[in-house]
Amino acid sequence: MARNRASRRQFLATVLGASAAGLSGCGSDGDATTTPGDAGTETPTDTPTDAPTAATPTDTAEPTDTPTATPTDTPEPTATATPDASSLASWPTVMRNDERWGHHSAAIGPHESVTVDWRTEFDQDAVNATPVLADGTLYIGAGGSGDDDGSFHALNPVTGETKWSKDTTAPVTSAAAVDRGFVYVGTTNGVFYALNTDDGSVFWEWDPGSTEDYTAPAVVDRGVYVGSTSSRFYKFDALDGGLEWDQNTYGAITAPPVYADGTVYATSADHELYAVSASGGLEWTTDLGASANGVAHRDRRLFVTSENNRITQVNVRGSTGWEVSRGDAFAATPAVTENRVFAGTRGGTLFAFDVSDGRELWRVTEPSGGVTAPPVVADGTVYVGARDGTVYAVTADTGDLEWSFATSNNIEEAAPILAGGRVYIGSQDGTLYALSE
Structure with a gap:
């Protein structure tokens, strides 16, 4: 296996920079809010300013010898400034944080019908990756199964x-993760990169010499945790690219791993949910009965989707709390708030369940393609x-249903992110969309 390490000068500069910036914590995304609440946070409003007041017209009087006051300058009205990009809500990794909540209490999104604010088309035919947003x-990433190359x-x-x-x-095809001046991302031919956020230059790269596709990574302290379709689960050193350990599974890992309280969790096509310590020791596994498709963690509970039509709540010791089954497979990582779990199925239904007992709260069947x-x-x-090419917003x-917007092709793997009143999402039509009211 080949690894291109950073130069010593780059490495020392990075260590010093990291020391000054401090280490990132589990689940941290740099937001000002410290305790994310459930859906329905107050929306910030602009502080009104006093507008210039025009003088009230009066009847023209005959000139008199009374001296008139010296006129004063009337201030010109100023245009409202576009919000600075650095003030937008942060989504530095897929599903917002390393626990994969998919929930951001400080982000602002559109609630009425949307139009395209801007769009970017890439040379590749598809955009399957989820965007991330950090530091403005x-x-x-771009590319799909029909593309010979890719781009970032x-x-x-x-x-x-x-x-x-x-x-x-x-x-x-997978989301990146941004941490302390670097963006970490993999490609479908087995190369995993650490790029400088300033200019995209390669700081280090890992090439195992085999074709494998990586998940989105979790980056915590100096560890980069990432799964792959080669049935391997890796930990790299974030600052020099050294391989610290790899855990073998017996099936492809296609969903991003979770990091919480010193343990990393990953789902595998071998039906298992794996719990591995940050030092590389296997703590436990739980058999889900079918290919496990995604995992999220919140409040010491794991929520796992699987191909046997189930979503299962597992505690951090590996014991099942509850599970519910529906008529179609749950295909991706669920989103979890303080009291609800949201998950979609291959049949085209979006469900909301109670986080404590799995009770179904509602379902949305508008999509004509799989969620x-x-x-x-x-x-x-x-x-x-959804795979009908449409973005949906529901209360x-x-x-x-609040609104829906049709792109020109399927949305198969890309999750949206929300910031500054916009929805950012990629489509298999090769376009990244920014949608707003």
């Missing part, structure tokens, strides 16, 4: 303008794409 920059891009989230782009020799991409929750609304409390 939007990062997105850093964009301005307000205007869609490209900051930098990097061509890759294979499609980029195989993860949903996300922000500002009291659930947002999700988190009731499941009522």
